[in-house]
Amino acid sequence: AATQYLADWQAYPFQIDQTRLTFHLDPRATRVLSQIEFRRIAPGDLVLDGVGLTTLHLAIDGKPVTATPEGERLVIRDLPDAFTFQAEVQIDPQANTALEGLYLSGGMFCTQCEAQGFRHITWYPDRPDVMAPFHVTIHSDMPVLLSNGNPVSQSAGMAEWHDPWPKPAYLFALVAGDLRAVSDSFTTMSGADVALNVWVRPGDEPRAGYALESLIRSMQWDERAYGREYDLSVFNIVAVDDFNMGAMENKGLNIFNSKLVLATAETATDGDYERIEGVIGHEYFHNWTGNRITCRDWFQLCLKEGLTVFRDQQFTSDMRSAAVKRIADVQTLRARQFREDAGPLAHPPRPDHYQEINNFYTATVYEKGAEVIGMLKRLVGDDAYRAALDLYFSRHDGQACTIEDWIAVFQDATGRDLTQFKLWYTDAGTPRLTMTETFTDGTLVLDFAQTTAPTPGQPEKPARVIPIALGLIGPNGDQVLDTTVLEMTDATQSFRFDGLGARPVVSLLRGFSAPVTVTRQMSPADQALLLAHDTDPFARWQAGHDLALDGLIARATGATGGAEFIRALAGVLDDAPADPAFAALCLALPGDEEIATTIATRGAVPDPDAIHAARRAMMTEIATAYEAQFAGLYDAMATETYHPDAKGAGRRSLRLACLAYLSRLDGGDRAQHLFASADNMTERQGALEQLIATGRAAQPLAEFEAQFRDNRLVMDKWFMVQPLRAAPGDAVARARELAARPDFDWKNPNRFRALIAGLTANHAAFHAADGSGYDFVAEWLMKLDPVNAQTTARMSSAFETFARYDTARQAKARAALQRIADLPGLSRNTAEMVTRILA
Numbered sequence: 001a002a003t004q005y006l007a008d009w010q011a012y013p014f015q016i017d018q019t020r021l022t023f024h025l026d027p028r029a030t031r032v033l034s035q036i037e038f039r040r041i042a043p044g045d046l047v048l049d050g051v052g053l054t055t056l057h058l059a060i061d062g063k064p065v066t067a068t069p070e071g072e073r074l075v076i077r078d079l080p081d082a083f084t085f086q087a088e089v090q091i092d093p094q095a096n097t098a099l100e101g102l103y104l105s106g107g108m109f110c111t112q113c114e115a116q117g118f119r120h121i122t123w124y125p126d127r128p129d130v131m132a133p134f135h136v137t138i139h140s141d142m143p144v145l146l147s148n149g150n151p152v153s154q155s156a157g158m159a160e161w162h163d164p165w166p167k168p169a170y171l172f173a174l175v176a177g178d179l180r181a182v183s184d185s186f187t188t189m190s191g192a193d194v195a196l197n198v199w200v201r202p203g204d205e206p207r208a209g210y211a212l213e214s215l216i217r218s219m220q221w222d223e224r225a226y227g228r229e230y231d232l233s234v235f236n237i238v239a240v241d242d243f244n245m246g247a248m249e250n251k252g253l254n255i256f257n258s259k260l261v262l263a264t265a266e267t268a269t270d271g272d273y274e275r276i277e278g279v280i281g282h283e284y285f286h287n288w289t290g291n292r293i294t295c296r297d298w299f300q301l302c303l304k305e306g307l308t309v310f311r312d313q314q315f316t317s318d319m320r321s322a323a324v325k326r327i328a329d330v331q332t333l334r335a336r337q338f339r340e341d342a343g344p345l346a347h348p349p350r351p352d353h354y355q356e357i358n359n360f361y362t363a364t365v366y367e368k369g370a371e372v373i374g375m376l377k378r379l380v381g382d383d384a385y386r387a388a389l390d391l392y393f394s395r396h397d398g399q400a401c402t403i404e405d406w407i408a409v410f411q412d413a414t415g416r417d418l419t420q421f422k423l424w425y426t427d428a429g430t431p432r433l434t435m436t437e438t439f440t441d442g443t444l445v446l447d448f449a450q451t452t453a454p455t456p457g458q459p460e461k462p463a464r465v466i467p468i469a470l471g472l473i474g475p476n477g478d479q480v481l482d483t484t485v486l487e488m489t490d491a492t493q494s495f496r497f498d499g500l501g502a503r504p505v506v507s508l509l510r511g512f513s514a515p516v517t518v519t520r521q522m523s524p525a526d527q528a529l530l531l532a533h534d535t536d537p538f539a540r541w542q543a544g545h546d547l548a549l550d551g552l553i554a555r556a557t558g559a560t561g562g563a564e565f566i567r568a569l570a571g572v573l574d575d576a577p578a579d580p581a582f583a584a585l586c587l588a589l590p591g592d593e594e595i596a597t598t599i600a601t602r603g604a605v606p607d608p609d610a611i612h613a614a615r616r617a618m619m620t621e622i623a624t625a626y627e628a629q630f631a632g633l634y635d636a637m638a639t640e641t642y643h644p645d646a647k648g649a650g651r652r653s654l655r656l657a658c659l660a661y662l663s664r665l666d667g668g669d670r671a672q673h674l675f676a677s678a679d680n681m682t683e684r685q686g687a688l689e690q691l692i693a694t695g696r697a698a699q700p701l702a703e704f705e706a707q708f709r710d711n712r713l714v715m716d717k718w719f720m721v722q723p724l725r726a727a728p729g730d731a732v733a734r735a736r737e738l739a740a741r742p743d744f745d746w747k748n749p750n751r752f753r754a755l756i757a758g759l760t761a762n763h764a765a766f767h768a769a770d771g772s773g774y775d776f777v778a779e780w781l782m783k784l785d786p787v788n789a790q791t792t793a794r795m796s797s798a799f800e801t802f803a804r805y806d807t808a809r810q811a812k813a814r815a816a817l818q819r820i821a822d823l824p825g826l827s828r829n830t831a832e833m834v835t836r837i838l839a
């Protein structure tokens, strides 16, 4: 497939003054009429994109034209400086299983146009730098007809919408279905009234309230934190069951995967509620960072996604606990992005080439893109950050921009030269920061070195700017130096701290001030001191986490370890009632995948079975050491009336952390009782997971299924937890049984992901020595690819770490990948991923 290069970008020679679209909806034969008013701004031909269209008619200024598509492009030459292009095409939404363009979900018409879905709807310059106001007319017998912008008129079988804000085609949306609205209103800071609707299927109304409340909180927050106001008379959100990703920020008409809208205490977990609030916020915040200011080309994707993730992280921090949110975000970053950066799929946040853009909606673009902004904010300070953002919004409103524009705004607002900082956008790989310390006569010298391993296509890695936030803790636990940010700019650099009474312990990388890995020699006693006394909650958690990781790695590689961590947990348990959510994070042992990654990073070959056994043994030991404390906390953390706020969620997370330990001793008795008595899904699912792990789940699983058979979202959980929590030796067989059920509706991305990602997240099962995990997953990826290439390609990244295992496992994974690569007619999406992984 042809590779697209950033260096080849060229401006489009026309501007669009108005895009008019008329839809005659029909499941098998939808007709789309377009009238696009073009005005020349530079020499060049008219190039339009189109895929899978049956073209019925093409005209320029009313005169029919005969133009033959060149592949997926239509080129029309010799045009006047201003003209109207007209087209009539026919498309088949029902046949659209790829969920890209216009498709049907549960009898409802809906669209997904990012990144390049609009070309499946009609001929158009489907590129983000071509922005236009849209006027849309929909003809259909569906009762609710929605598009972007403000409503113009509505009558039986017809609706008209006008979006005055120029937008690229990827933000176009249309929905038509039998829907019900859960509604409210919002008055913006300048006094404009906005109607708010969350549209769901009839009967789902009682489950949409939290999404609507989250939207109001998002609107308030963006006014308060960034001075950003909403700009249309209506904001619509629609929940759909079939969706490749989480949600989509179409202007004024956000479309959401129903799992990120629908929630009640009985059907959704605390984690689901937090995610709903976060993603509602994320899509809403895109209205300014993505929609009003969009990307010039898809290489700039992190311009909108990194910034919007950073904003949604700030939002969640403000709504909930900032410390807990930061730790959770870093855990996600390490699990997904560091993993990506260390393997064959590594790429910079702003890549300079791709084959299939849908393969670049990655942790690097999203999560690392957000971290880079966090570093920028730390380097320039909060006030300068806000000034730079104000300048960004005023300078670039209505434009399609680049990372260079973004950096220029910060340079202009602060006077700083950010040339070196820009490497964070253009270079792949996670820098390794090594620190050595010497203490003599009251002076501490810290010597830092940074190195970044080569990544595909980037053998040389110049030094980056690394903000290193640190503090110093004295031997008695008192802080002797408050948080200080060192700016490292060279490959090696030293910093001195004088006038210290005794050797302090360095609390390094506070708040995770840069997305780097750290190497330093630290005694278990010093780690325990930080876990007990560090004033920075992230660094405190990190100290305990490292202590646990070192112990687990020792055990998984045939040595002994972990005693210091087990001892240090006494303090964590004593403090737990004061901050249950934080304590739950400290009590959670690093997962098998993280242990494997760390072993590989230290140059050894991870053994999935040994890792799994070591982790389970350490849990039993901890449970035995603190049984009474766990039992006391388990009882004390019971919540009376369920409320999905951070306080209640924190108590439940601690309760479930205790349950995980207690289940190692009581064989699942408490879990069984909790499963039977809990009034909320958080505890029911938590209990069910323990029962699966202890092999006592047959009856509870049957009960769960009987209760929730008709609720697809809850049944997704049922499909997910079984391969995830089954003993590694049983998980693949269980996954095969589940896949054979008639309700394994594998064409639905949520259901497919539930089962397949449930298994790949069971580290020892996916990496089973006999290759059965690899074979099962490859088999299903090959089945899905012709139906939904986007989801197949994204899920193929489960294999990205295969090269770190032993040669026998590697050979089995390679063979499974090769079978995928050899599949006749393999999609461009999956072919690109598998080729990169195998390279």
Ligand code: HT7
Residues within 6 Å of the ligand: 112, 114, 115, 244, 245, 246, 247, 248, 249, 282, 283, 286, 305, 358, 361, 790
């Ligand atoms: N900007 C949206 C990305 C997205 C997407 C991309 C490719 C294929 C399907 C998709 N659905 C949504 C969502 C976001 O990040 O906000």
Ligand code: ZN
Residues within 6 Å of the ligand: 282, 286, 304, 305, 308
């Ligand atoms: Zn986004």
